Amino acid sequence: MLDRVGARRVLLIAALAVAVLVGAVAATNLQDQAVYYLTPSEAKAQGIVIGRTVRLGGLVKTGSMSSADLRGANDFRFVITDGTVDVQIVATGAIPGLLREDAGAVVEGAFVDDGTFHATQVIAKHDEVYKAPPAGATPAHRTGFP
Amino acid sequence: MTETTIPRGNTLPRIRPWLGIAAAASFVVASVMALFWAPTDAVQGNVYRILYVHVPLAWLAYLAFVVVFLASVGWLWTKNPLFDAIAVASAEIGVLFTGLFLVAGSIWAKPTWGVWWTWEPRLVTTAIMFVMYVGYLLLRGLSTDFSRRATRAAVFGIIAVIDVPIVHLSVLWANSLHQLPTVLRAGGAPALDSSMLLTLMVSLGAYTLIYAYLMTSRISLELARQVRLWTT
Numbered sequence: 001m002l003d004r005v006g007a008r009r010v011l012l013i014a015a016l017a018v019a020v021l022v023g024a025v026a027a028t029n030l031q032d033q034a035v036y037y038l039t040p041s042e043a044k045a046q047g048i049v050i051g052r053t054v055r056l057g058g059l060v061k062t063g064s065m066s067s068a069d070l071r072g073a074n075d076f077r078f079v080i081t082d083g084t085v086d087v088q089i090v091a092t093g094a095i096p097g098l099l100r101e102d103a104g105a106v107v108e109g110a111f112v113d114d115g116t117f118h119a120t121q122v123i124a125k126h127d128e129v130y131k132a133p134p135a136g137a138t139p140a141h142r143t144g145f146p
Numbered sequence: 147m148t149e150t151t152i153p154r155g156n157t158l159p160r161i162r163p164w165l166g167i168a169a170a171a172s173f174v175v176a177s178v179m180a181l182f183w184a185p186t187d188a189v190q191g192n193v194y195r196i197l198y199v200h201v202p203l204a205w206l207a208y209l210a211f212v213v214v215f216l217a218s219v220g221w222l223w224t225k226n227p228l229f230d231a232i233a234v235a236s237a238e239i240g241v242l243f244t245g246l247f248l249v250a251g252s253i254w255a256k257p258t259w260g261v262w263w264t265w266e267p268r269l270v271t272t273a274i275m276f277v278m279y280v281g282y283l284l285l286r287g288l289s290t291d292f293s294r295r296a297t298r299a300a301v302f303g304i305i306a307v308i309d310v311p312i313v314h315l316s317v318l319w320a321n322s323l324h325q326l327p328t329v330l331r332a333g334g335a336p337a338l339d340s341s342m343l344l345t346l347m348v349s350l351g352a353y354t355l356i357y358a359y360l361m362t363s364r365i366s367l368e369l370a371r372q373v374r375l376w377t378t
Contacts, residue, residue: 008222008223008225008297009222009223011222011297011301012219012222012223012300012304014301015218015222015300015301015304015305016219016304018305019304019305019307019308020308022305022308023308023311023312026308026312027312027315030267030312030316030319035321036264036265036266036267036321036322036323037321037323038321039321057321057323094260095260096257096258096259096260097257097260098189098190098257098258098259098260099260106264106323121260121261122260123259123260123261123264123323124258124259124260125259125323125325126189126190126258126259126325127325127326128325128326128327128328128331128337129328129337129338130187130190130194130197130328130337130338130339130342131187131188131338131339131342132185132186132187132188132339132341132342133185133186133187133188134188
């Protein structure tokens with residue numbers, strides 16, 4: 001009914017070897033090649049192509065963000081920076097409520113002729129730190145049940 | 147067929163109802179703590195509370211696939227059919243939990259990131275994990291020869307587990323969107339308030355009991371199927 005134990009143990013060792021091999025290849029290659037977004041410096045180093053769709057990521061520069069009432073007005077502006085290179089973003093469409101100055105953001109869109117970046121999608125990044133707001137303060141982003 | 151004819155795991159039917167009661171009770175406690183007792187988050191507000199569902203489900207999915215791996219090694223090493231029952235049970239629950247934590251993550255992503263889905267490393271590697279274990283379950287349907295089916299599945303179960311550490315470490319790759327690990331941080335205390343950590347641990351306990359309950363149920367079912375397979 002059952003096949004030989006010996007052959008199966010060879011199969012076991014072969015499977016383990018394949019697993020380790022796949023893991024090693026994936027870990028070394030994916031890390032370098034799976035680029036989700038470019039930093040402004042990386043985009044500049046690659047050479048900016050007008051009109052090509054890319055994702056840019058970095059920090060929203062302090063003091064660069066349009067006032068909140070412009071959210072969704074198709075002319076929402078902020079600057080994405082990596083500390084070295086700044087890119088002026090002009091965003092259309094919905095702006096996530098969590099988008100804040102001095103916090104991470106990823107934008108999808110393309111550079112246009114005047115050197116600004118027209119974003120069709122803005123994604124806000126948040127970090128891995130969770131803590132209660134200080135006494136009396138309200139959360140920056142109020143969602144969910146009241 | 148009554149449960150007394152199950153050849154192995156005779157203690158399972160006895161502890162199962164108690165596991166079920168413990169799982170249900172701890173789930174209620176965890177839900178109350180997550181929704182009402184834990185403080186809101188300073189940045190995200192109340193929406194962060196989905197963490198108490200998303201994170202335990204993700205960890206239990208990892209655990210489920212590691213159990214598939216260990217049971218697959220056990221089958222290939224010993225030919226004991228109990229290991230195949232453990233592997234299929236854990237794989238099914240792992241697929242269920244992965245599907246649920248992907249949905250929970252998506253529901254969390256829309257109000258915070260602003261998108262339901264995006265092709266960033268953690269999400270892509272998780273989607274691959276989901277599809278691979280759905281494939282594992284499909285592979286099990288390709289043969290009715292018990293031994294052949296179990297051996298093929300075991301080889302797949304050993305190779306597929308390699309995506310589990312890749313999913314966990316993918317957030318450490320450059321230029322990802324998903325936040326870094328909060329609890330299992332390299333060289334640091336968990337980055338959340340102690341009351342939040344306690345709530346998360348109670349939730350983790352509850353989902354672990356749910357996993358254990360589902361495992362005992364599914365393993366019993368599979369052992370009964372094995373008996374039927376060999377007696378007909």
